[in-house]
Amino acid sequence: MLLGRGTRLSCGGSLITKWYVLTAAHCISFLTGRLKLKAVILGEYDVRSDPDCERMEGQLFCAPKIRTVPIDTLIPHPDYSPQNLGDDIGLIRLAEPADFSLDSMKPICLPISSALQSERLEGLNGVVAGWGATEDGLQSPVLLSVDLPIISNSECQAIYTDGSILIHNSQMCAGGIPYE
The missing domain is CATH 2.40.10.10 (Trypsin-like serine proteases)
Structure with a gap:
């Protein structure tokens, strides 16, 4: 999410297809003022480094770099309201497809x-x-x-x-x- 002082990671989600991320409706609804959801970060593990690497038996292994994917459409559940906890679910349609050939980017099973x-x-x-x-x-x-x-x-x-x-x-x- 983009705030007045830069980029901030505020909500999570799960890839369910190469085009859609499942998230909470409260993360994508009623965004006002300077708060604007601009992109989704795919393939993240450790937010302090990109790429994420680890050393095993003296050899360095690195995951692919993260992908920041622009958002095409935000689709909150039509019955969601901030006054109750029901229907707090939504979809984010990506502007470009996720790359499932990467080990760091796989969909969850529904x-x-x-x-x-x-x-x-x-x-x-x-x-x-x-x-x-x-x-x-x-x-x-x-x-x-x-x-x-x-x-x-x-x-x-x-x-x-x-x-x-x-x-x-x-x-x-x-x-x-x-x-x-």
């Missing part, structure tokens, strides 16, 4: 069959990845991932006893154990 879409996931772990804040409160410069337990929506709704958040059937709940 459950497109009805059998996969109706599969019960409670009790399994989901993987979340990103450069977000860690337990020390600092932003990670390296892509991190964590396995989170998936819980039922009724179990999740019970956590929000004050009714401030409503969990919808189209949402999935994952995370740690609530504080007691």
Whole structure:
């Protein structure tokens, strides 16, 4: 995202095809003033270096350089609003296709069959990845991932006893154990 003082990485997303990135609607909706989404960075791992390299057994191995791809279209879910947490999903259409021949640039798999879409996931772990804040409160410069337990929506709704958040059937709940 472009801010008044330069470029800032603000939101994550996942490639789902060579033309589309899946992201949150709150990342692409209601952008006002100087805040403007201009491009998507593909193939990133460590934001401190480009290319990302590591030394193994005395030999240096480097991933391909990142690609900064301009955006063609932002497509937030039509029912998204900042007042609730429902329908917080959107698509970014790239102005040029991602290069899937690179090992650093691959699409995620989505459950497109009805059998996969109706599969019960409670009790399994989901993987979340990103450069977000860690337990020390600092932003990670390296892509991190964590396995989170998936819980039922009724179990999740019970956590929000004050009714401030409503969990919808189209949402999935994952995370740690609530504080007691």
